[in-house]
Amino acid sequence: MAQVQAFLEQLHHEFKGISAGKLASYIPELARADPDWFGISMVTLDGRTFEVGDIAQKFTIQSISKVFVYGMALEDYGREKLLKKVGVEPTGDPFNSLIRLDEDSKRPDNPMINAGAIATTGLITGHHPAERLNRMLTMFQNYVGNEVFVDVSTFISERSTGHRNRAMAHLMLNFGMIDQPIEEALDLYFQQCSVLVTCHDLAVMAATLANQGINPVTGQRAVGAEHVRDILSVMYTCGMYNFAGEWAFRVGIPAKSGVSGGILAVVPNQAGIAVFSPLLDHHGNSVRGLRVFEALAQEYGFHLFDLSLGRCKFTSRD
Secondary structure (H helix, E strand, C coil): CHHHHHHHHHHHHHHCCCCCCECCCCCHHHHHCCCCCCEEEEEECCCCEEEEECCCCCEECHHHHHHHHHHHHHHHHCHHHHHCCCCCCCCCCCCCCCCCCCCCCCCCCCCCCHHHHHHHHHHCCCCCHHHHHHHHHHHHHHHHCCCCCECHHHHHHHHHHCHHHHHHHHHHHHCCCCCCCHHHHHHHHHHHHCEEECHHHHHHHHHHHHCCCECCCCCCECCCHHHHHHHHHHHHHHCCHHHHHHHHHHCCCCEEECCCCEEEEEECCCEEEEEECCCECCCCCEHHHHHHHHHHHHHHCCCHHHHHCCCCCCCCCC
């Protein structure tokens, strides 16, 4: 597997000079990121790690959290009951769009847009806010393999500037999509987006999904195997904002991005891959991250249709 490490180092060297894109500025704490941060990490199903760059730099998980909270809601409610609350249809709209909330279905389109994510977070069970937060942190810990924390500065920043998300919540309350108390759901949503991770952490989380819900480093189950297909399906169709269709065409594996610059992707039964670089394109996706994943898909045949046709040139057991 030495060639994998060498290829990641080659990609890091090739793309680190890219200066296109902008830092997310609508959340003040995110605008403080160093635009030169750039890390790539891959974790295989047997726990081997290949990585380069700023893989230990901490940043907030942001929208990537939606994937794992959706899995938590699946475990709390089951597939059919959750489908009645949050749909699975791609929208083609930006992640923070207010459009389409007054549809006849009385549910947000999918859990990867902000409206759907807020509704999903509001469903997490617990007797009080602290219990729900602790359950969520424990869930993230099972995926990462170590203790995780909420970055208080980012949480306060999101809470004080999240007027658009608050507007979505009130609209969904008006349309009967979510229930009171919405401020508790919003606080939990802002906290989940403010969980601190590293690029390496994201790769382990992705590898856990690639490994049918079992963390390949710790051996601990993070989510039931019966829910992994649903999680990956929503990631594949909705995970890359309104770039999801082109991502499916060019890269072709389940993925989720966040406006702090992370992209997490799953190669089923093979590996989890993550890239962290905070310069974003107009969709809100990491510019360097997109280039890395396109190159990896081309080099190793990671696209799902390459995998299904036996064209993948990578095996985690090499």
